[in-house]
Amino acid sequence: MRYLHTMVRVTNVEQSLAFYRDALGLQVLREFSSEQGRFTLIYLAAPGDEQAQIELTYNWDPEAYTGGRNFGHIAFAVDDIYAMCQRLQSHGVLINRPPRDGRMAFVRSPDQISVELLQKGTPLPPAEPWISMPNTGTW
Amino acid sequence: MRYLHTMVRVTNVEQSLAFYRDALGLQVLREFSSEQGRFTLIYLAAPGDEQAQIELTYNWDPEAYTGGRNFGHIAFAVDDIYAMCQRLQSHGVLINRPPRDGRMAFVRSPDQISVELLQKGTPLPPAEPWISMPNTGTW
Numbered sequence: 189m190r191y192l193h194t195m196v197r198v199t200n201v202e203q204s205l206a207f208y209r210d211a212l213g214l215q216v217l218r219e220f221s222s223e224q225g226r227f228t229l230i231y232l233a234a235p236g237d238e239q240a241q242i243e244l245t246y247n248w249d250p251e252a253y254t255g256g257r258n259f260g261h262i263a264f265a266v267d268d269i270y271a272m273c274q275r276l277q278s279h280g281v282l283i284n285r286p287p288r289d290g291r292m293a294f295v296r297s298p299d300q301i302s303v304e305l306l307q308k309g310t311p312l313p314p315a316e317p318w319i320s321m322p323n324t325g326t327w
Numbered sequence: 328m329r330y331l332h333t334m335v336r337v338t339n340v341e342q343s344l345a346f347y348r349d350a351l352g353l354q355v356l357r358e359f360s361s362e363q364g365r366f367t368l369i370y371l372a373a374p375g376d377e378q379a380q381i382e383l384t385y386n387w388d389p390e391a392y393t394g395g396r397n398f399g400h401i402a403f404a405v406d407d408i409y410a411m412c413q414r415l416q417s418h419g420v421l422i423n424r425p426p427r428d429g430r431m432a433f434v435r436s437p438d439q440i441s442v443e444l445l446q447k448g449t450p451l452p453p454a455e456p457w458i459s460m461p462n463t464g465t466w
Contacts, residue, residue, distance in 0.1 A: 191381075196436070199438055297346050
C-alpha cells in the first residue's frame, strides 16, 4: 500500500498552474482531459519526488465550492482492492463507491474525508459481491 | 523539495484511529500532544511507505467544521524556506504566515487550499524581511 496523491478541485487552470508550477515550483508530470466527462486532470509533484503527487481537477462546468468541496480526496494504491474493501466493511466502513470494475473504490473517514483506493497494476477480474453493489451517497 | 503530509482535522481520535489505522491499515508513526496548545497530532502512513503521511489534528476544544475546515493543508519540505517565500512573493503569492522562525510558512492556492512549507533540517537563522512581517488572514 502506498500514498498516491492529494486531489484538489480548481476553478481556473491558468491561475492554478501559476501557483503550483510557476510559484511553488512543482513539475507537471501529466495532464489528461476528457471531452466526454468535461474535466481536466493535472498531476504535479516536487522535482525528484514524483511518488506523492498533487492532482488538480478542473471541471469545465463551473461549480461553487462550498463545504470543502474544493478539497477532493487522499488516495492510496493497494495490493488487493477486494481484500481492502472487505477489511473496511468488517470494520463497519461503508463502501460508497464499490470496486465494481476491480480497480477503484471510495470510502469516507468518520469526518467525511474522501479516501480513494486504487488497485495496483492491472484491475482485478470483476467479482461479487462488488459487481452488484450500488453506489451510496457521494464521495 | 518533497511532499510531507496531508493534514485533516478530526473530531474524535478513537473513531479516527478505528478508521485510518484499524480499518484502512495505516501505521501510526508518532503522536504528539500539547497541553498548552490543547491539541493532539497523530502521523500515519502506509506500512513501508513512510515518506508521504497523513497528519490527524485533534483540537481538544470542539470546533464545527464547516466550509472545508476539516481539510487542513498539504505540506512540502524545502531546501531554503526564505528563497521559496521570495519566489512565491515574486509570483504575487501572499505569505499568510511568514517564516519569522526560519522554519515554517503558510500560503494559499488561488482556490484557498492551504500549503505548508517547512525548512528541511534545522531552522535558518531568523532574518528580515520575515522577522518583521505580520501574519495575514488565516491558513
